Amino acid sequence: MILVIAEHLEGKLNRASWEAVAAAQQTGEPVKIAALGAAVAGVAAELAAADAAEVIVVEHPALAAYTADGYVQALAALVTAEAPAAVFLPHTYQTRDFAPALAARLGRALLTDCLGVKADGGGRLFVRPMFQGKLHADVRPLGPSPHLVTFQIGAYRADAAARGAAPAPVRTIAGAVDPAAVRQKAEAPFQEAKQAVDLSQAERIVSIGRGIKGQEHIQVAEKLAAALGAELAASRPICDAGWLPMERQIGSSGQTVAPKLYVALGISGAIQHLVGMKGSQVIVAINKDPDAPIFEVADFGIVGDLFEVVPALVAALNG
Template sequence: MILVIAEHGRGEVNRATWEVVAAAQQTGEPVKVVVVGHDCRGVASELATASVDEVLLVEDAALATYTADGYTAAIAAVVQAEAATLVLVAHTYQARDFVPKLAARLDRPLVADCVGLRRQDNAWRFVRPMFQAKLAADVLVDGPAPHFVSLQLGSFRADQVQRGASAVPVRPVAVSIDSAAIRQRPEEPFKEAKQAVDLTQADCIVSIGRGIKGPEHVVLAQQLADALSAELAASRPICDAGWLPMDRQIGSSGQTVAPKLYLALGISGAIQHVVGMKGSRMIVAINKDPEAPIFELADYAIAADLFDVVPAIIAELNSQS
Protein backbone atom coordinates (compact mmCIF):
# COMPACT_ATOMS: atom_id res chain seq x y z
CA MET A 1 0.00 0.00 0.00
CA ILE A 2 1.20 3.48 -0.88
CA LEU A 3 0.51 6.26 1.58
CA VAL A 4 0.40 9.78 0.14
CA ILE A 5 0.98 12.65 2.56
CA ALA A 6 -1.25 15.53 1.47
CA GLU A 7 -0.27 19.18 1.74
CA HIS A 8 -2.82 21.93 2.05
CA GLY A 9 -3.05 25.59 2.87
CA ARG A 10 -5.84 28.12 3.29
CA GLY A 11 -8.36 25.32 2.93
CA GLU A 12 -7.11 24.07 -0.42
CA VAL A 13 -5.25 20.97 -1.54
CA ASN A 14 -1.80 21.88 -2.83
CA ARG A 15 -1.58 21.28 -6.57
CA ALA A 16 1.59 19.23 -6.09
CA THR A 17 -0.34 16.78 -3.89
CA TRP A 18 -2.60 15.93 -6.85
CA GLU A 19 0.54 15.17 -8.88
CA VAL A 20 1.62 12.71 -6.17
CA VAL A 21 -1.84 11.12 -6.05
CA ALA A 22 -1.62 10.62 -9.84
CA ALA A 23 1.86 9.08 -9.47
CA ALA A 24 0.62 6.71 -6.75
CA GLN A 25 -2.41 5.67 -8.82
CA GLN A 26 -0.19 4.93 -11.84
CA THR A 27 1.73 2.27 -9.87
CA GLY A 28 -1.40 0.11 -9.65
CA GLU A 29 -0.87 -0.39 -5.90
CA PRO A 30 -3.57 0.36 -3.33
CA VAL A 31 -3.37 4.04 -2.32
CA LYS A 32 -4.34 5.89 0.85
CA VAL A 33 -4.01 9.60 1.44
CA VAL A 34 -3.36 11.16 4.85
CA VAL A 35 -4.42 14.71 5.68
CA VAL A 36 -3.00 16.36 8.80
CA GLY A 37 -4.26 19.56 10.35
CA HIS A 38 -7.16 21.02 12.22
CA ASP A 39 -10.62 21.83 10.85
CA CYS A 40 -9.56 20.42 7.50
CA ARG A 41 -12.38 17.98 6.74
CA GLY A 42 -13.05 19.95 3.55
CA VAL A 43 -9.56 19.17 2.29
CA ALA A 44 -10.08 15.49 3.10
CA SER A 45 -13.42 15.48 1.28
CA GLU A 46 -11.84 17.02 -1.79
CA LEU A 47 -9.13 14.35 -1.82
CA ALA A 48 -11.81 11.69 -1.36
CA THR A 49 -13.04 12.45 -4.89
CA ALA A 50 -9.90 10.71 -6.18
CA SER A 51 -10.03 7.00 -6.91
CA VAL A 52 -8.07 5.82 -3.86
CA ASP A 53 -8.81 3.31 -1.10
CA GLU A 54 -9.50 5.83 1.62
CA VAL A 55 -8.50 9.18 3.06
CA LEU A 56 -7.14 9.28 6.60
CA LEU A 57 -7.86 12.45 8.54
CA VAL A 58 -5.64 13.38 11.48
CA GLU A 59 -7.00 16.41 13.30
CA ASP A 60 -5.70 18.05 16.44
CA ALA A 61 -5.63 21.65 17.64
CA ALA A 62 -1.85 21.31 17.98
CA LEU A 63 -1.69 20.67 14.21
CA ALA A 64 -3.65 23.77 13.18
CA THR A 65 -0.41 25.45 12.13
CA TYR A 66 2.32 23.48 10.41
CA THR A 67 5.36 22.63 12.55
CA ALA A 68 8.02 20.03 11.80
CA ASP A 69 7.71 18.55 15.29
CA GLY A 70 3.91 18.32 15.18
CA TYR A 71 3.67 16.86 11.69
CA THR A 72 6.45 14.36 12.37
CA ALA A 73 4.79 13.06 15.53
CA ALA A 74 1.36 12.79 13.89
CA ILE A 75 2.44 11.17 10.63
CA ALA A 76 4.97 8.78 12.23
CA ALA A 77 2.08 7.26 14.18
CA VAL A 78 -0.03 6.87 11.01
CA VAL A 79 2.80 5.38 8.92
CA GLN A 80 3.46 2.77 11.59
CA ALA A 81 -0.20 1.91 12.08
CA GLU A 82 -0.94 1.61 8.34
CA ALA A 83 2.11 -0.50 7.41
CA ALA A 84 2.70 1.37 4.14
CA THR A 85 5.36 0.07 1.77
CA LEU A 86 5.95 3.45 0.17
CA VAL A 87 5.23 6.88 1.59
CA LEU A 88 4.97 9.45 -1.20
CA VAL A 89 4.98 13.22 -0.80
CA ALA A 90 5.57 16.22 -3.06
CA HIS A 91 9.08 17.70 -2.72
CA THR A 92 7.77 21.06 -1.52
CA TYR A 93 9.48 23.36 0.96
CA GLN A 94 7.18 22.01 3.67
CA ALA A 95 8.11 18.41 2.84
CA ARG A 96 11.77 19.35 2.83
CA ASP A 97 11.25 20.70 6.34
CA PHE A 98 9.70 17.64 7.98
CA VAL A 99 9.93 14.49 5.83
CA PRO A 100 13.68 13.91 6.48
CA LYS A 101 12.88 14.14 10.19
CA LEU A 102 9.96 11.73 9.83
CA ALA A 103 12.12 9.25 7.91
CA ALA A 104 14.89 9.56 10.50
CA ARG A 105 12.38 9.10 13.34
CA LEU A 106 11.40 5.73 11.83
CA ASP A 107 14.99 5.11 10.67
CA ARG A 108 13.85 4.36 7.12
CA PRO A 109 15.43 5.93 4.03
CA LEU A 110 14.09 8.94 2.14
CA VAL A 111 14.78 9.15 -1.60
CA ALA A 112 14.34 12.85 -2.21
CA ASP A 113 13.39 14.92 -5.25
CA CYS A 114 12.52 11.98 -7.52
CA VAL A 115 11.23 12.48 -11.06
CA GLY A 116 10.11 8.90 -11.65
CA LEU A 117 9.49 5.52 -10.02
CA ARG A 118 8.87 2.05 -11.37
CA ARG A 119 8.88 -1.61 -10.36
CA GLN A 120 11.66 -3.64 -11.91
CA ASP A 121 12.74 -7.17 -10.89
CA ASN A 122 10.44 -7.01 -7.89
CA ALA A 123 12.08 -3.85 -6.51
CA TRP A 124 11.32 -0.17 -6.76
CA ARG A 125 13.61 1.96 -8.86
CA PHE A 126 13.58 5.66 -8.23
CA VAL A 127 14.91 8.20 -10.70
CA ARG A 128 16.37 11.38 -9.25
CA PRO A 129 18.45 14.20 -10.67
CA MET A 130 21.98 14.67 -9.40
CA PHE A 131 24.73 17.21 -10.01
CA GLN A 132 22.12 19.93 -10.55
CA ALA A 133 20.20 17.81 -13.06
CA LYS A 134 23.21 17.40 -15.33
CA LEU A 135 22.91 13.68 -14.52
CA ALA A 136 20.12 11.34 -13.47
CA ALA A 137 20.46 8.37 -11.14
CA ASP A 138 18.42 5.17 -10.84
CA VAL A 139 18.34 4.54 -7.09
CA LEU A 140 17.61 1.24 -5.35
CA VAL A 141 16.69 1.04 -1.68
CA ASP A 142 17.68 -1.80 0.66
CA GLY A 143 16.10 -2.77 3.93
CA PRO A 144 12.53 -3.16 5.12
CA ALA A 145 9.56 -0.94 4.29
CA PRO A 146 8.41 1.75 4.50
CA HIS A 147 10.55 3.73 2.08
CA PHE A 148 9.95 7.46 1.88
CA VAL A 149 10.00 9.14 -1.53
CA SER A 150 9.52 12.80 -2.38
CA LEU A 151 8.54 13.69 -5.95
CA GLN A 152 9.81 16.76 -7.75
CA LEU A 153 7.08 19.26 -8.60
CA GLY A 154 5.88 18.81 -12.17
CA SER A 155 7.18 15.25 -12.55
CA PHE A 156 3.64 13.91 -12.75
CA ARG A 157 0.50 15.51 -14.06
CA ALA A 158 -2.20 16.61 -11.67
CA ASP A 159 -4.80 16.40 -14.45
CA GLN A 160 -4.17 12.63 -14.70
CA VAL A 161 -5.65 11.97 -11.27
CA GLN A 162 -8.38 9.34 -11.62
CA ARG A 163 -11.61 10.33 -9.93
CA GLY A 164 -13.93 7.79 -8.38
CA ALA A 165 -17.59 7.31 -9.30
CA SER A 166 -18.37 8.37 -5.74
CA ALA A 167 -16.35 9.75 -2.88
CA VAL A 168 -14.17 7.28 -0.95
CA PRO A 169 -14.47 7.08 2.84
CA VAL A 170 -12.76 9.65 5.05
CA ARG A 171 -11.57 7.88 8.20
CA PRO A 172 -10.64 10.00 11.21
CA VAL A 173 -7.48 8.74 12.92
CA ALA A 174 -6.89 9.70 16.51
CA VAL A 175 -3.35 10.59 17.48
CA SER A 176 -2.16 12.16 20.68
CA ILE A 177 0.01 15.22 20.11
CA ASP A 178 1.73 16.79 23.09
CA SER A 179 1.68 20.46 22.14
CA ALA A 180 4.34 21.19 24.79
CA ALA A 181 6.73 18.94 22.83
CA ILE A 182 6.44 21.13 19.71
CA ARG A 183 9.54 23.29 19.82
CA GLN A 184 9.00 25.46 16.74
CA ARG A 185 6.83 28.49 17.45
CA PRO A 186 5.73 29.78 14.06
CA GLU A 187 4.24 33.20 13.34
CA GLU A 188 1.77 34.00 10.57
CA PRO A 189 3.20 33.64 7.05
CA PHE A 190 3.67 36.94 5.23
CA LYS A 191 4.71 38.26 1.85
CA GLU A 192 7.41 40.86 1.45
CA ALA A 193 6.52 42.07 -1.99
CA LYS A 194 3.28 43.94 -2.54
CA GLN A 195 0.71 42.18 -4.73
CA ALA A 196 2.71 38.99 -4.36
CA VAL A 197 1.48 36.33 -6.70
CA ASP A 198 1.45 32.55 -6.38
CA LEU A 199 2.55 31.47 -9.84
CA THR A 200 2.36 27.80 -8.90
CA GLN A 201 -1.41 27.89 -9.30
CA ALA A 202 -1.39 29.57 -12.75
CA ASP A 203 -2.59 27.60 -15.79
CA CYS A 204 -0.66 29.72 -18.28
CA ILE A 205 2.58 31.64 -17.80
CA VAL A 206 4.36 34.04 -20.13
CA SER A 207 7.95 34.35 -18.95
CA ILE A 208 10.61 36.79 -20.06
CA GLY A 209 14.41 36.64 -20.07
CA ARG A 210 17.31 38.83 -21.11
CA GLY A 211 16.04 38.80 -24.72
CA ILE A 212 13.34 41.29 -23.72
CA LYS A 213 16.20 43.81 -23.76
CA GLY A 214 14.75 46.63 -21.66
CA PRO A 215 12.04 47.48 -19.13
CA GLU A 216 10.17 49.43 -21.81
CA HIS A 217 9.44 46.14 -23.63
CA VAL A 218 7.87 44.37 -20.64
CA VAL A 219 4.52 45.81 -21.71
CA LEU A 220 4.66 43.71 -24.89
CA ALA A 221 4.98 40.54 -22.83
CA GLN A 222 2.17 41.77 -20.60
CA GLN A 223 -0.08 42.22 -23.64
CA LEU A 224 0.62 38.63 -24.69
CA ALA A 225 -0.08 37.45 -21.14
CA ASP A 226 -3.38 39.35 -21.14
CA ALA A 227 -4.39 37.82 -24.48
CA LEU A 228 -3.71 34.33 -23.05
CA SER A 229 -5.17 35.09 -19.60
CA ALA A 230 -1.70 34.19 -18.37
CA GLU A 231 0.48 35.33 -15.50
CA LEU A 232 3.67 37.21 -16.33
CA ALA A 233 6.93 35.83 -14.93
CA ALA A 234 10.65 36.12 -15.55
CA SER A 235 14.08 34.60 -15.16
CA ARG A 236 16.35 35.85 -12.40
CA PRO A 237 18.27 38.58 -14.33
CA ILE A 238 15.00 40.38 -15.12
CA CYS A 239 13.99 40.48 -11.45
CA ASP A 240 17.49 41.39 -10.29
CA ALA A 241 17.32 44.35 -12.70
CA GLY A 242 13.96 45.34 -11.21
CA TRP A 243 12.02 45.08 -14.49
CA LEU A 244 9.60 42.72 -12.74
CA PRO A 245 9.16 42.21 -8.98
CA MET A 246 11.09 39.38 -7.31
CA ASP A 247 7.92 37.45 -6.60
CA ARG A 248 7.52 36.79 -10.33
CA GLN A 249 10.81 34.98 -10.60
CA ILE A 250 10.80 31.37 -11.86
CA GLY A 251 13.69 29.05 -11.06
CA SER A 252 15.78 27.64 -8.29
CA SER A 253 15.78 30.90 -6.36
CA GLY A 254 12.22 31.73 -7.34
CA GLN A 255 9.09 29.69 -7.81
CA THR A 256 8.73 26.22 -9.30
CA VAL A 257 5.79 25.96 -11.64
CA ALA A 258 4.09 23.35 -13.81
CA PRO A 259 1.40 25.17 -15.77
CA LYS A 260 -0.46 23.87 -18.80
CA LEU A 261 1.38 26.39 -20.98
CA TYR A 262 4.76 28.03 -20.41
CA LEU A 263 5.71 30.54 -23.06
CA ALA A 264 9.38 31.53 -22.75
CA LEU A 265 10.31 34.81 -24.42
CA GLY A 266 14.01 35.51 -24.86
CA ILE A 267 15.00 32.98 -22.19
CA SER A 268 18.20 31.04 -22.86
CA GLY A 269 17.37 28.12 -20.58
CA ALA A 270 20.05 28.12 -17.88
CA ILE A 271 19.62 25.24 -15.44
CA GLN A 272 18.72 27.64 -12.61
CA HIS A 273 15.69 28.68 -14.61
CA VAL A 274 14.87 25.30 -16.12
CA VAL A 275 14.46 23.56 -12.75
CA GLY A 276 11.62 25.93 -12.03
CA MET A 277 9.57 25.29 -15.19
CA LYS A 278 10.55 22.03 -16.87
CA GLY A 279 7.46 20.29 -15.54
CA SER A 280 5.21 22.51 -17.62
CA ARG A 281 2.83 20.53 -19.80
CA MET A 282 3.53 22.50 -22.94
CA ILE A 283 6.57 24.69 -23.43
CA VAL A 284 6.81 27.22 -26.23
CA ALA A 285 10.17 28.93 -26.62
CA ILE A 286 10.86 32.02 -28.67
CA ASN A 287 14.52 32.96 -28.91
CA LYS A 288 16.70 34.54 -31.58
CA ASP A 289 19.51 32.10 -30.84
CA PRO A 290 18.72 28.72 -32.46
CA GLU A 291 21.31 27.08 -30.15
CA ALA A 292 19.61 28.26 -26.93
CA PRO A 293 19.27 25.30 -24.51
CA ILE A 294 15.62 26.22 -23.83
CA PHE A 295 14.81 24.62 -27.21
CA GLU A 296 15.87 21.24 -25.77
CA LEU A 297 12.77 21.32 -23.58
CA ALA A 298 10.42 23.05 -25.96
CA ASP A 299 7.38 21.42 -27.55
CA TYR A 300 7.28 24.33 -29.97
CA ALA A 301 10.51 26.04 -30.93
CA ILE A 302 10.44 29.42 -32.61
CA ALA A 303 13.93 30.62 -33.51
CA ALA A 304 13.01 34.18 -34.39
CA ASP A 305 13.00 37.74 -33.08
CA LEU A 306 10.41 37.93 -30.33
CA PHE A 307 9.69 41.55 -31.29
CA ASP A 308 8.39 40.29 -34.67
CA VAL A 309 6.58 37.17 -33.50
CA VAL A 310 4.94 38.28 -30.27
CA PRO A 311 2.85 41.09 -31.82
CA ALA A 312 1.70 38.61 -34.49
CA ILE A 313 0.65 36.09 -31.83
CA ILE A 314 -1.26 38.77 -29.91
CA ALA A 315 -3.03 39.79 -33.13
CA GLU A 316 -3.87 36.16 -33.92
CA LEU A 317 -5.25 35.52 -30.43
CA ASN A 318 -7.34 38.67 -30.45
CA SER A 319 -8.70 38.06 -33.96
CA GLN A 320 -10.15 34.68 -32.96
CA SER A 321 -11.59 35.50 -29.56
Protein backbone atom coordinates in the same frame (compact mmCIF):
# COMPACT_ATOMS: atom_id res chain seq x y z
CA MET B 1 -0.35 -0.24 0.18
CA ILE B 2 1.04 3.19 -0.66
CA LEU B 3 0.35 5.96 1.83
CA VAL B 4 0.08 9.42 0.29
CA ILE B 5 0.51 12.44 2.55
CA ALA B 6 -1.73 15.24 1.25
CA GLU B 7 -0.92 18.89 1.79
CA HIS B 8 -3.19 21.83 2.42
CA LEU B 9 -2.82 25.42 3.52
CA GLU B 10 -5.59 26.66 5.79
CA GLY B 11 -8.10 24.17 4.46
CA LYS B 12 -7.23 24.58 0.79
CA LEU B 13 -5.87 21.38 -0.74
CA ASN B 14 -2.59 21.73 -2.63
CA ARG B 15 -3.12 20.43 -6.17
CA ALA B 16 0.25 18.67 -5.98
CA SER B 17 -1.40 16.22 -3.56
CA TRP B 18 -3.39 14.85 -6.51
CA GLU B 19 -0.16 14.38 -8.43
CA ALA B 20 1.21 12.22 -5.59
CA VAL B 21 -2.08 10.28 -5.58
CA ALA B 22 -1.71 9.69 -9.35
CA ALA B 23 1.86 8.45 -8.83
CA ALA B 24 0.68 6.06 -6.10
CA GLN B 25 -2.26 4.74 -8.14
CA GLN B 26 0.02 4.03 -11.11
CA THR B 27 2.06 1.58 -9.04
CA GLY B 28 -1.00 -0.68 -9.02
CA GLU B 29 -0.97 -0.97 -5.23
CA PRO B 30 -3.88 0.03 -3.00
CA VAL B 31 -3.68 3.68 -1.96
CA LYS B 32 -4.47 5.40 1.31
CA ILE B 33 -4.37 9.18 1.65
CA ALA B 34 -3.63 11.00 4.91
CA ALA B 35 -4.42 14.63 5.75
CA LEU B 36 -3.23 16.29 8.97
CA GLY B 37 -4.80 19.23 10.76
CA ALA B 38 -7.19 20.41 13.42
CA ALA B 39 -10.33 20.70 11.30
CA VAL B 40 -9.79 19.23 7.87
CA ALA B 41 -13.15 17.65 7.10
CA GLY B 42 -13.43 19.68 3.90
CA VAL B 43 -10.04 18.56 2.66
CA ALA B 44 -10.85 14.96 3.59
CA ALA B 45 -14.15 15.07 1.68
CA GLU B 46 -12.33 16.41 -1.37
CA LEU B 47 -9.69 13.67 -1.15
CA ALA B 48 -12.38 10.98 -0.70
CA ALA B 49 -13.30 11.50 -4.35
CA ALA B 50 -10.08 9.66 -5.24
CA ASP B 51 -10.07 5.98 -6.13
CA ALA B 52 -8.49 5.06 -2.78
CA ALA B 53 -8.90 2.42 -0.09
CA GLU B 54 -9.24 5.02 2.63
CA VAL B 55 -8.72 8.64 3.60
CA ILE B 56 -7.16 8.98 7.05
CA VAL B 57 -7.69 12.26 8.88
CA VAL B 58 -5.08 12.83 11.59
CA GLU B 59 -6.47 15.44 13.93
CA HIS B 60 -4.90 17.32 16.82
CA PRO B 61 -5.19 20.95 17.93
CA ALA B 62 -1.38 21.20 17.72
CA LEU B 63 -1.64 20.40 13.99
CA ALA B 64 -3.88 23.41 13.26
CA ALA B 65 -0.88 25.27 11.87
CA TYR B 66 1.91 23.37 10.13
CA THR B 67 5.10 22.83 12.14
CA ALA B 68 7.90 20.44 11.27
CA ASP B 69 7.94 18.90 14.75
CA GLY B 70 4.16 18.41 14.85
CA TYR B 71 4.09 16.74 11.45
CA VAL B 72 7.10 14.52 12.17
CA GLN B 73 5.58 13.26 15.41
CA ALA B 74 2.13 12.60 13.95
CA LEU B 75 3.44 11.02 10.76
CA ALA B 76 6.04 8.84 12.47
CA ALA B 77 3.20 7.30 14.53
CA LEU B 78 0.90 7.01 11.51
CA VAL B 79 3.51 5.37 9.26
CA THR B 80 4.45 2.94 12.02
CA ALA B 81 0.80 2.02 12.59
CA GLU B 82 -0.16 1.69 8.92
CA ALA B 83 3.09 -0.03 7.82
CA PRO B 84 2.68 0.91 4.14
CA ALA B 85 4.97 -0.44 1.40
CA ALA B 86 5.96 3.15 0.60
CA VAL B 87 5.06 6.73 1.50
CA PHE B 88 4.54 9.16 -1.39
CA LEU B 89 4.55 12.95 -1.01
CA PRO B 90 4.57 15.94 -3.35
CA HIS B 91 7.99 17.65 -3.38
CA THR B 92 6.67 20.93 -2.04
CA TYR B 93 8.49 23.36 0.23
CA GLN B 94 6.48 21.99 3.15
CA THR B 95 7.46 18.40 2.39
CA ARG B 96 11.08 19.49 2.19
CA ASP B 97 10.70 20.96 5.67
CA PHE B 98 9.53 17.80 7.44
CA ALA B 99 10.11 14.69 5.28
CA PRO B 100 13.90 14.40 5.84
CA ALA B 101 13.38 14.56 9.62
CA LEU B 102 10.54 12.02 9.38
CA ALA B 103 12.72 9.64 7.35
CA ALA B 104 15.60 10.07 9.80
CA ARG B 105 13.32 9.44 12.79
CA LEU B 106 11.90 6.32 11.15
CA GLY B 107 15.36 5.23 9.95
CA ARG B 108 14.09 4.84 6.40
CA ALA B 109 15.42 5.93 3.00
CA LEU B 110 14.02 9.10 1.45
CA LEU B 111 14.23 9.77 -2.29
CA THR B 112 13.36 13.35 -3.21
CA ASP B 113 12.21 15.20 -6.32
CA CYS B 114 11.43 12.01 -8.27
CA LEU B 115 10.12 12.12 -11.82
CA GLY B 116 8.89 8.57 -12.27
CA VAL B 117 8.91 4.94 -11.18
CA LYS B 118 10.42 1.93 -12.97
CA ALA B 119 10.04 -1.78 -12.18
CA ASP B 120 13.17 -3.37 -10.70
CA GLY B 121 12.59 -7.10 -10.29
CA GLY B 122 10.19 -7.24 -7.38
CA GLY B 123 11.06 -3.70 -6.26
CA ARG B 124 11.08 -0.24 -7.74
CA LEU B 125 13.59 2.21 -9.11
CA PHE B 126 12.87 5.91 -8.92
CA VAL B 127 14.02 8.36 -11.56
CA ARG B 128 15.35 11.63 -10.17
CA PRO B 129 17.16 14.62 -11.63
CA MET B 130 20.80 15.26 -10.73
CA PHE B 131 23.13 18.14 -11.50
CA GLN B 132 20.35 20.69 -11.96
CA GLY B 133 18.38 18.35 -14.20
CA LYS B 134 21.18 17.92 -16.73
CA LEU B 135 21.38 14.21 -15.82
CA HIS B 136 18.82 11.70 -14.62
CA ALA B 137 19.51 8.84 -12.24
CA ASP B 138 17.65 5.57 -11.71
CA VAL B 139 17.90 5.15 -7.95
CA ARG B 140 17.23 2.12 -5.78
CA PRO B 141 16.28 2.85 -2.17
CA LEU B 142 18.09 0.65 0.34
CA GLY B 143 17.19 -0.64 3.79
CA PRO B 144 13.82 -1.69 5.20
CA SER B 145 10.53 -0.39 3.84
CA PRO B 146 8.58 1.80 3.85
CA HIS B 147 10.75 4.06 1.72
CA LEU B 148 9.68 7.68 1.49
CA VAL B 149 9.48 9.20 -1.98
CA THR B 150 8.70 12.76 -3.00
CA PHE B 151 7.61 13.61 -6.55
CA GLN B 152 8.55 16.70 -8.46
CA ILE B 153 5.67 19.10 -9.05
CA GLY B 154 4.28 18.44 -12.51
CA ALA B 155 5.94 15.02 -12.89
CA TYR B 156 2.46 13.47 -12.72
CA ARG B 157 -0.73 15.13 -13.83
CA ALA B 158 -3.22 15.97 -11.08
CA ASP B 159 -6.10 15.13 -13.45
CA ALA B 160 -4.58 11.67 -13.99
CA ALA B 161 -5.58 10.74 -10.43
CA ALA B 162 -8.43 8.24 -10.81
CA ARG B 163 -11.71 9.10 -9.11
CA GLY B 164 -13.63 6.34 -7.33
CA ALA B 165 -17.14 5.17 -8.24
CA ALA B 166 -18.17 6.06 -4.69
CA PRO B 167 -16.42 8.26 -2.12
CA ALA B 168 -13.59 6.52 -0.25
CA PRO B 169 -14.25 5.85 3.44
CA VAL B 170 -12.89 8.56 5.76
CA ARG B 171 -11.43 7.53 9.11
CA THR B 172 -10.47 10.12 11.68
CA ILE B 173 -7.79 9.34 14.24
CA ALA B 174 -6.26 11.40 17.01
CA GLY B 175 -2.81 12.67 16.05
CA ALA B 176 -0.01 11.39 18.28
CA VAL B 177 1.41 14.83 19.03
CA ASP B 178 2.94 16.01 22.27
CA PRO B 179 2.51 19.82 22.02
CA ALA B 180 5.34 20.32 24.52
CA ALA B 181 7.71 18.63 22.04
CA VAL B 182 6.80 21.01 19.21
CA ARG B 183 9.69 23.45 19.23
CA GLN B 184 8.69 25.66 16.30
CA LYS B 185 6.03 28.36 16.77
CA ALA B 186 4.54 29.32 13.44
CA GLU B 187 3.06 32.74 12.74
CA ALA B 188 0.38 33.23 10.08
CA PRO B 189 1.56 33.03 6.46
CA PHE B 190 1.65 36.37 4.63
CA GLN B 191 2.44 37.80 1.21
CA GLU B 192 4.92 40.60 0.73
CA ALA B 193 3.54 43.91 -0.54
CA LYS B 194 1.27 43.21 -3.47
CA GLN B 195 3.25 42.52 -6.57
CA ALA B 196 3.37 45.55 -8.83
CA VAL B 197 4.12 43.45 -11.89
CA ASP B 198 1.66 40.72 -12.80
CA LEU B 199 3.64 38.74 -15.35
CA SER B 200 0.88 36.13 -15.59
CA GLN B 201 -1.07 38.53 -17.79
CA ALA B 202 1.79 39.17 -20.24
CA GLU B 203 1.34 37.79 -23.77
CA ARG B 204 5.06 37.71 -24.42
CA ILE B 205 7.97 37.44 -21.99
CA VAL B 206 11.71 37.76 -22.49
CA SER B 207 13.47 36.12 -19.57
CA ILE B 208 17.13 36.22 -18.63
CA GLY B 209 19.38 33.86 -16.68
CA ARG B 210 22.99 33.56 -15.60
CA GLY B 211 24.12 33.74 -19.23
CA ILE B 212 23.49 37.50 -19.17
CA LYS B 213 26.66 37.66 -17.02
CA GLY B 214 26.28 41.18 -15.64
CA GLN B 215 23.71 43.85 -14.83
CA GLU B 216 25.20 46.11 -17.50
CA HIS B 217 24.14 43.59 -20.17
CA ILE B 218 20.45 43.60 -19.25
CA GLN B 219 19.86 46.32 -21.85
CA VAL B 220 20.59 43.65 -24.51
CA ALA B 221 17.49 41.77 -23.34
CA GLU B 222 15.50 44.98 -22.84
CA LYS B 223 15.94 45.83 -26.53
CA LEU B 224 14.60 42.42 -27.53
CA ALA B 225 11.66 42.83 -25.12
CA ALA B 226 10.88 46.22 -26.68
CA ALA B 227 11.06 44.81 -30.21
CA LEU B 228 8.72 41.94 -29.26
CA GLY B 229 6.36 44.00 -27.11
CA ALA B 230 7.31 41.69 -24.23
CA GLU B 231 7.71 41.98 -20.47
CA LEU B 232 11.17 41.40 -19.02
CA ALA B 233 11.59 38.62 -16.44
CA ALA B 234 14.37 36.50 -14.98
CA SER B 235 15.37 33.28 -13.30
CA ARG B 236 16.10 33.32 -9.58
CA PRO B 237 19.90 33.94 -9.62
CA ILE B 238 19.39 37.23 -11.48
CA CYS B 239 16.98 38.48 -8.81
CA ASP B 240 19.19 37.09 -6.01
CA ALA B 241 22.03 39.19 -7.39
CA GLY B 242 19.75 42.25 -7.34
CA TRP B 243 20.02 42.82 -11.11
CA LEU B 244 16.23 42.74 -11.49
CA PRO B 245 13.61 43.11 -8.75
CA MET B 246 12.29 39.92 -7.11
CA GLU B 247 8.83 40.68 -8.52
CA ARG B 248 10.14 39.81 -11.99
CA GLN B 249 11.24 36.34 -10.99
CA ILE B 250 9.72 33.30 -12.76
CA GLY B 251 9.72 29.91 -11.05
CA SER B 252 8.75 28.00 -7.96
CA SER B 253 9.62 30.87 -5.66
CA GLY B 254 8.37 33.54 -8.05
CA GLN B 255 5.55 33.86 -10.55
CA THR B 256 4.06 31.13 -12.73
CA VAL B 257 3.36 32.24 -16.27
CA ALA B 258 1.94 30.78 -19.47
CA PRO B 259 2.33 33.47 -22.15
CA LYS B 260 1.96 32.97 -25.89
CA LEU B 261 5.71 33.42 -26.31
CA TYR B 262 8.48 32.86 -23.75
CA VAL B 263 12.03 33.66 -24.83
CA ALA B 264 14.67 32.27 -22.44
CA LEU B 265 18.06 33.96 -22.79
CA GLY B 266 21.01 32.29 -21.09
CA ILE B 267 18.71 30.28 -18.81
CA SER B 268 19.95 26.73 -18.21
CA GLY B 269 16.50 25.57 -17.10
CA ALA B 270 16.80 24.31 -13.54
CA ILE B 271 13.52 22.71 -12.53
CA GLN B 272 12.75 25.56 -10.13
CA HIS B 273 12.56 27.78 -13.20
CA LEU B 274 10.85 25.32 -15.53
CA VAL B 275 7.86 24.82 -13.23
CA GLY B 276 7.12 28.53 -13.57
CA MET B 277 7.07 28.69 -17.37
CA LYS B 278 6.73 25.30 -19.03
CA GLY B 279 3.04 25.91 -19.70
CA SER B 280 3.95 28.68 -22.17
CA GLN B 281 2.45 28.23 -25.64
CA VAL B 282 5.72 28.68 -27.53
CA ILE B 283 9.12 28.55 -25.86
CA VAL B 284 12.30 29.83 -27.47
CA ALA B 285 15.67 29.06 -25.88
CA ILE B 286 18.94 30.76 -26.71
CA ASN B 287 21.85 29.22 -24.81
CA LYS B 288 25.45 28.36 -25.51
CA ASP B 289 25.19 24.93 -23.82
CA PRO B 290 23.45 22.40 -26.11
CA ASP B 291 22.84 20.14 -23.08
CA ALA B 292 21.05 22.84 -21.08
CA PRO B 293 17.74 21.43 -19.74
CA ILE B 294 15.89 24.47 -21.13
CA PHE B 295 16.09 22.76 -24.53
CA GLU B 296 13.97 19.96 -23.01
CA VAL B 297 10.97 22.25 -23.02
CA ALA B 298 11.83 24.60 -25.91
CA ASP B 299 9.93 24.57 -29.20
CA PHE B 300 12.64 26.55 -30.98
CA GLY B 301 16.27 26.78 -30.00
CA ILE B 302 19.44 28.49 -31.06
CA VAL B 303 22.65 27.12 -29.59
CA GLY B 304 24.90 30.14 -29.51
CA ASP B 305 26.17 33.25 -27.79
CA LEU B 306 23.20 35.36 -26.75
CA PHE B 307 25.29 38.51 -27.18
CA GLU B 308 25.52 37.72 -30.90
CA VAL B 309 22.09 36.20 -31.42
CA VAL B 310 19.94 38.70 -29.54
CA PRO B 311 21.12 41.84 -31.40
CA ALA B 312 20.60 39.91 -34.66
CA LEU B 313 17.07 39.06 -33.51
CA VAL B 314 16.34 42.70 -32.69
CA ALA B 315 17.60 43.67 -36.16
CA ALA B 316 15.47 40.98 -37.81
CA LEU B 317 12.36 42.06 -35.87
CA ASN B 318 12.84 45.73 -36.61
CA GLY B 319 14.03 45.20 -40.19
